[in-house]
Amino acid sequence: MDKEFIARGVKRCSEPKFLLWILPWIALLAFGLYAAALCLVKGLNQTNMDNRFAFGLWIFLDLTVIALGAGAFFTGFLLYILKLDALKQVINSAVVIGLVCYSGAMCVLAVDVGQPLRAWFTFWYPNVHSMLTEVTFCISCYLTVLLVEYLPIVLRNRKLRQVPEFLVFEFELHKLIYVLAGVGTFLSFFHQGSLGGLYGVLRGRPFAFREGLAVWPSTFFLFILSAAAVGPSFILLTTWMVEKIARKRLVEARVLELLGRISGLLLGVYVAAKSLDTLVWIDRTSPETGFPAVQYYAWKPFGTWILLAEIVLFGLMPALILLTPRLRAHRAWLVSAAAMACAGVALNRFVMTIQTLAVPTLSFDRYLSYTPSWQEVGTFLAVVAYGVLVYSFSFRYLQIFPAERELRVEAAGLEHELHAAAGR
Amino acid sequence: MLPWNYGFHWNAGTLVFMGAFYIVLAIVAATVIGAIERSRRALEAGKLEKIRWHSDFQDMAAGDRVCRHVLTGEFLDRKCPHDFDCRQCETHPKLIALHPVRQPAEAEDEICGMWFPLDRFYHRGHTWARPEANGTMTVGLDELASRLMGAPDSVELPQPGTRLRVNGTAFRMRKRGVDVRLLSPVDGQVVETGGADRGWYLKVKPVGRGFDVRHLLRGSEIRCWLMREMERLQLALAAEGARAPSLADGGVPMADIGAQYPEADWDAVCGKMLLEP
Numbered sequence: 001m002d003k004e005f006i007a008r009g010v011k012r013c014s015e016p017k018f019l020l021w022i023l024p025w026i027a028l029l030a031f032g033l034y035a036a037a038l039c040l041v042k043g044l045n046q047t048n049m050d051n052r053f054a055f056g057l058w059i060f061l062d063l064t065v066i067a068l069g070a071g072a073f074f075t076g077f078l079l080y081i082l083k084l085d086a087l088k089q090v091i092n093s094a095v096v097i098g099l100v101c102y103s104g105a106m107c108v109l110a111v112d113v114g115q116p117l118r119a120w121f122t123f124w125y126p127n128v129h130s131m132l133t134e135v136t137f138c139i140s141c142y143l144t145v146l147l148v149e150y151l152p153i154v155l156r157n158r159k160l161r162q163v164p165e166f167l168v169f170e171f172e173l174h175k176l177i178y179v180l181a182g183v184g185t186f187l188s189f190f191h192q193g194s195l196g197g198l199y200g201v202l203r204g205r206p207f208a209f210r211e212g213l214a215v216w217p218s219t220f221f222l223f224i225l226s227a228a229a230v231g232p233s234f235i236l237l238t239t240w241m242v243e244k245i246a247r248k249r250l251v252e253a254r255v256l257e258l259l260g261r262i263s264g265l266l267l268g269v270y271v272a273a274k275s276l277d278t279l280v281w282i283d284r285t286s287p288e289t290g291f292p293a294v295q296y297y298a299w300k301p302f303g304t305w306i307l308l309a310e311i312v313l314f315g316l317m318p319a320l321i322l323l324t325p326r327l328r329a330h331r332a333w334l335v336s337a338a339a340m341a342c343a344g345v346a347l348n349r350f351v352m353t354i355q356t357l358a359v360p361t362l363s364f365d366r367y368l369s370y371t372p373s374w375q376e377v378g379t380f381l382a383v384v385a386y387g388v389l390v391y392s393f394s395f396r397y398l399q400i401f402p403a404e405r406e407l408r409v410e411a412a413g414l415e416h417e418l419h420a421a422a423g424r
Numbered sequence: 425m426l427p428w429n430y431g432f433h434w435n436a437g438t439l440v441f442m443g444a445f446y447i448v449l450a451i452v453a454a455t456v457i458g459a460i461e462r463s464r465r466a467l468e469a470g471k472l473e474k475i476r477w478h479s480d481f482q483d484m485a486a487g488d489r490v491c492r493h494v495l496t497g498e499f500l501d502r503k504c505p506h507d508f509d510c511r512q513c514e515t516h517p518k519l520i521a522l523h524p525v526r527q528p529a530e531a532e533d534e535i536c537g538m539w540f541p542l543d544r545f546y547h548r549g550h551t552w553a554r555p556e557a558n559g560t561m562t563v564g565l566d567e568l569a570s571r572l573m574g575a576p577d578s579v580e581l582p583q584p585g586t587r588l589r590v591n592g593t594a595f596r597m598r599k600r601g602v603d604v605r606l607l608s609p610v611d612g613q614v615v616e617t618g619g620a621d622r623g624w625y626l627k628v629k630p631v632g633r634g635f636d637v638r639h640l641l642r643g644s645e646i647r648c649w650l651m652r653e654m655e656r657l658q659l660a661l662a663a664e665g666a667r668a669p670s671l672a673d674g675g676v677p678m679a680d681i682g683a684q685y686p687e688a689d690w691d692a693v694c695g696k697m698l699l700e701p
Contacts (some may be wrong), residue, residue, distance in 0.1 A: 123425060125429060164467065168466050171475045
């Protein structure tokens with residue numbers, strides 16, 4: 001029934017099968033929406049956050065998805081500004097991932113902040129000296145940019161492009177897409193940075209506090225670098241997962257390797273910068289605030305292992321793998337390294353959000369732990385389900401992997417030749 | 425946010441922050457409004473068919489976008505940069521001057537059991553244009569496309585007076601639920617419509633200075649092109665699930681090829697062969 005909405009020459013599963021795939025995700029989304037509604041209606045008492053843990057699972061999720069979604073701006077920047085044409089094969093997927101990540105983050109933020117009727121206050125009465133204001137403005141603007149970038153992908157749908165106005169508008173908008181890519185890069189640079197910056201300026205939290213350049217603490221630059229580094233890795237990882245689930249080749253191997261190489265290069269720079277920053281922090285910044293750095297790691301489970309895991313296991317190791325051509329050429333190594341890089345950025349955001357708040361800062365204070373309530377977990381899962389659903393529908397009805405058709409014909413050609421040769 | 429808001433201060437922080445914000449908003453809005461305005465102008469200027477073809481052309485597989493001089497062996501590999509409109513190409517006239525197209529002595533050429541008259545020009549989308557004595561062009565479907573489609577279930581022809589553009593839609597056909605558009609080989613105005621039973625579909629008169637057919641294939645080019653088209657057809661059939669024989673197996677394409685491969689995704693095969701991805 002929906003065949004005329006599916007691009008010519010691509011194979012998609014039958015409707016019942018697709019329905020079977022999306023049903024559990026719809027159920028999860030419904031559960032999550034119920035949990036979120038409880039939080040919005042009854043208030044934040046539905047969560048396990050308190051005055052000490054003002055940031056919890058949701059902010060960790062926001063920071064992580066925004067970092068992982070950075071592939072959208074960075075791929076756009078590499079393709080439209082630096083003219084890395086091979087990335088055409090993944091740019092649409094990157095935009096969908098970016099849109100899912102940013103819109104998901106905005107929804108969770110709306111639940112976290114609460115008072116949805118007053119959400120517009122942050123725009124109408126902005127505190128221009130706050131990093132959070134910069135984050136709010138940049139993310140809202142960038143989400144708008146992503147929606148505009150998503151529009152041509154939707155309008156290229158086989159059925160929609162039969163409408164002349166849509167076809168022409170898509171064509172004209174696509175011609176101006178480099179402007180949006182430039183704006184997206186500008187906005188992403190600042191909001192990724194400001195997300196890091198808002199931890200770096202916390203003088204009252206010496207675990208997170210960092211020195212830096214002018215008004216920007218070092219975390220401002222580290223967040224930008226880490227997001228740019230893992231963005232391509234996340235695209236690589238999701239593309240591989242979609243290939244496995246759909247059992248199709250969607251992009252050329254060289255494109256995945258290119259993503260891996262870009263990710264490895266930036267991850268290498270990030271690991272070097274992060275290591276230097278950590279050494280300066282251990283040697284100078286932390287002692288100057290009256291806390292020897294080793295003290296932060298005295299409380300379990302946050303031992304020094306977490307620092308080593310973040311920098312060595314999920315930073316240096318994937319960087320080395322991705323920078324080694326022989327390993328990169330091997331799909332298992334490539335995907336594992338990309339997954340490790342993504343886990344690394346998630347761990348970093350977890351440390352900055354949760355560990356920062358868990359460690360005591362006053363002499364009478366004590367270490368606190370935090371476990372999210374089921375409502376928090378439910379809302380978190382709603383974002384995951386929402387992401388899977390948007391991506392699934394996009395994959396089915398939109399051409400998010402333009403090379404898919406060609407790769408299928410190429411594979412069939414090879415098979416055909418082999419059969420012909422065997423027949424002879 | 426704005427000077428009359430509570431808490432607004434005319435200081436550097438506010439000006440820089442809000443200035444950057446408004447500039448970004450203005451750029452995004454200008455981009456969208458600009459695209460809408462350009463779309464309106466393009467539609468008014470009748471560029472719809474040109475845009476549709478350009479968009480389709482970019483969607484085609486790289487192997488389907490090769491230059492005609494690759495078909496004749498003058499280039500090893502070259503993607504057409506002009507959407508199959510050689511009238512815009514600077515390289516094409518130079519190559520034609522170096523290697524003029526040979527016009528075989530026969531009236532028609534037999535390729536894989538199909539007959540291709542040589543008194544006409546062929547479009548890469550399998551339509552042809554034959555010049556008539558009265559200055560019009562007759563437009564029809566070549567033998568390969570005819571065998572591909574068989575007897576169509578329905579044909580949607582343009583009304584006499586309709587303006588056709590090179591690579592724009594000439595007419596549409598429907599077969600086994602597959603709707604496919606055929607590309608116009610020439611610029612002109614439709615003066616008469618025919619049908620499958622008459623062996624041609626349209627008669628077109630020139631608009632302006634006569635027909636320009638530099639972009640169409642002719643003479644000795646036709647064989648090279650069709651041999652490649654047969655390979656493309658085999659690949660398309662193989663990719664869409666048909667257990668098609670290879671050229672080396674011999675034989676000729678049957679009438680209504682689609683009926684012979686009911687297991688194949690005919691929509692995709694027609695789209696690939698008739699250049700409507």
